Amino acid sequence: MDLSLLPQAIVSGVLASGLYALVSVGLALAIGVIGIVNFAHGEFFMVGAFLAYQLFVSFGFDPLLSLLFVAPALAVIGALIYLSSIRFVLRAPELNQMLLTFGIGIILQNLALLIWGGDPRTIANVPYRSLGFQVAGVSIGAVPLGSFVISLLLVAGLYWMLASTPLGRAMRAVAQNRIGAGLVGLEVDRVYLVAFALSALLAGLGGVMIGVIQSPTPTVGLGFTLKAFAIVVLAGLGNIRGIVGAALTVALAESLVATLVPNGDALRNMVFFAIIFVVLVWRSRRVA
Template sequence: MTVGILLQALIGGLANGAMYGLIAVGLTLVFGVMRIINFAHGEFLMIAMYAAYFLWALLGLDPIVAILVVTPVLMLCGVLLYVGVLRFAIRVPEINQMAVTIGLSLLIQHFALLLFTGDNRLVVLPRSTEGFGVGMVMLQVPQMIAGAASFLLLGVLYLLLRRTDFGLMMRAVSQSHDGASLSGIDIGRVYRWAMAVGIGALGVAGPLLVSVLYVNPAVGALFTLKAFVIVIVGGLGSFGGALLGGLIVGVAESVAVAWFSASIAAAVPFVLLILILLLRPEGLLSRRGAH
C-alpha cells in the first residue's frame, strides 16, 4: 500500500466515521437516558434516506436542503415512538424491551419492502462524481460534505448536552431517575426530548447518506448492527464514546478496503466488537467518564 492510498483511506475513514458517530450518538443517547437499546434505530435512518430520496426524485430538492424537512419529521417520529411504544416498554424486563424494538424493526422493514420493493435507490447529483486533489490524495465531494456536516452536528449536539439546561436535565436523568424526579424534573418530558433528539439526528444523517449509499429496505438493519458495535466499542451511554467508536470503525473499515477487500472490511466492526468485549467490556469510554 502506498502512502497516498493510506492517507486517502484514513481521510475517507474519518469522514465515514463521523457519519457513523452521528448515527450511533442517537442510540447511545436514548440508552443513556432511558436504559433501552432501540434495535429499530436503523429503520428510522432508512425512513430518513427514503424521505430524502423522494424529495429529490419528485420535487428536485437537494438532499442538503431536504435535511430541513426530514429532521423535524424524524423528531416527530421519535416522540411518537416514545408515546406509542417505548413508554410502555420501559416498565417491562430488558428481554421484553429487546423483543419489542426488534419486532418494530422487522415491522418497519417489511412495510418498507411492501411500499418501495427491494430496489436500490440513490440520489445522483452533478457533484456525486466530483472530487478534488489535496497533495497525493483525491477526495470525493459527497463524502467530504457528509463528513463535515456530521462533525458540525455532533459539535452542536455536544454543546446542547453540555451547555444548556435541557442537557443538564438529560444528564441528571441519566445519572439517577429517582434523584432527577425528586428534583422536580419531568421525567416523561425528558424521555420525549431524548427520543426526539436521538431519532432527529438521523434526519440529518439520512439525507447526507443517500447521495453516498444506496437505500433499500434492508439498509436500516445494517446500520443498527454497526451503531450497536460502535456504542459497545465506545461505551454505552457515552457521547464521546459514540464519536470515538464511529471514527475507529470508519477508519478500520476504510483501511481494510484499501489493504484487503470489501468482504473483509465488512467483518472488521465485528472483530473490533469481539476484541473490546474480551479486553475492555465497559467500552473505551464508559458512561462514568462521560459525565
C-alpha cells in the first residue's frame, strides 16, 4: 500500500463523483417522477456520445459546443420515445415497463451499430482531454474538473427547478400523488412527458462527456448504467437530493480501493456493489 498516492486518490474520487452524479440524476428523475425504471438510460448516454462524435466528424464541433445541440436532440428523442411507447405502459405491471425499456435499449444499440458500426470511435481532436495541472503534487485533469463543475451546476439547477419553479412543483406533486395532482388540475401526462425528456437530456449531456473520455461504441453506456442504477438505489429510489452524496461515497470508495489495494482497479465494481449491499441491508434492518 503506497500512502503517498492517497491525496491523488481522494482528488480523483471527488472529481469522478461529478460524472457519476450526472449520469445518475436523470435516471433518478424518471424513477422519482414517472415511477418507471428506464433500462434504456445507458443507451441515451451512448446516443449522446455518438451525436457528439458525429458533430465533430461532420462539422468539427468541439464537444463543449456539441452540448448545445446534443442536449435538445436527446430531449426530443426522449419525448418521442415517451409519446410512442412509455406512456402506454405507465399503468401496466412493472415487469412490462422494464421489458419495454430494455427493448428500447436494444433497438437503440442496434441502430447505433447500423449507423456507426461496432468499432470504437474517437473524437480525435479534443485539446483539453489530456490536459492536467499539478497542485501540491496532485494532478487535476481538465476533463474531470470540467465535468465535475458542469455536473454540479446541472444537478444544482435541477434541484432549484424542482424546488422553485411551477414545473418543478408540478413534478413533485405528480410524483407524490398522481391522482391527486390530476384532480387539482395538473396535466399529469404532460408533466411525465417533460420529466422523461429532461431525463433524456441529462443523459445526453453525460453522454457527451463520456464521448470525450472514452471511445463511443454501441455498448459504451453499459458500465455507467450499472453505476447509475447503484447510485440511485443508494440514494433511495427516486430521491434526487441524495444523488450527489451517493455518487461521492461510491466514487471515493472506488478510487481509494483502486489506488491503495494491489490490483484494486479490478475490484472497482465489487467495491461499488458491496457498498450498495451493505446500505440496503442496513436500511432493511432499520425499517424492521
